[in-house]
Amino acid sequence: MPASKAAQANKQRNRLVAQIGMLTARGMTAEQIAIEVANEVTPPQIELAWHQLGISPVLLHPGLALVDVAMSAKHRTKLAKEAMHRQIELPSLAASLLGKVADDDLFGAVLDG
Numbered sequence: 082m083p084a085s086k087a088a089q090a091n092k093q094r095n096r097l098v099a100q101i102g103m104l105t106a107r108g109m110t111a112e113q114i115a116i117e118v119a120n121e122v123t124p125p126q127i128e129l130a131w132h133q134l135g136i137s138p139v140l141l142h143p144g145l146a147l148v149d150v151a152m153s154a155k156h157r158t159k160l161a162k163e164a165m166h167r168q169i170e171l172p173s174l175a176a177s178l179l180g181k182v183a184d185d186d187l188f189g190a191v192l193d194g
Contacts (some may be wrong), residue, residue, distance in 0.1 A: 097121060101130055108141040150175065 097118060106113045111124035111131075122130075133140065141147070152160075157171075162175040184192055 098130065099132070102134070102136065103128055105131065105136060107147045108139040110138065110147075145147055148179075 099119055101114055101122075104117055109117065111127040114126050114127050115122060139147075160174060161171050164171045167174065170178075182188060
């Protein structure tokens with residue numbers, strides 16, 4: 082039985098709201114989100130959605146970018162324990178580690194043994 086037009090519209094709206102939330106959490110502006118969702122909504126509509134949902138855009142410091150990293154649960158657990166030991170958040174520990182590798186050109190030492 083095909084879904085009703087209302088159900089299809091609701092599903093599409095829910096997908097769009099989820100996508101806006103995800104992109105907002107990644108630090109994208111309303112303008113960037115509008116482009117990313119193929120201009121299905123305008124920046125003012127995105128800002129209205131933020132207001133209605135009670136969320137605020139993530140403001141990244143200039144020069145910073147969010148990076149998605151998939152890793153095994155075992156490695157995440159080890160990193161989380163180290164972050165707790167150092168009394169810092171896991172993302173801060175990961176950023177420090179990766180930044181140090183990049184700054185000191187330690188790619189070979191880390192990746193090649």
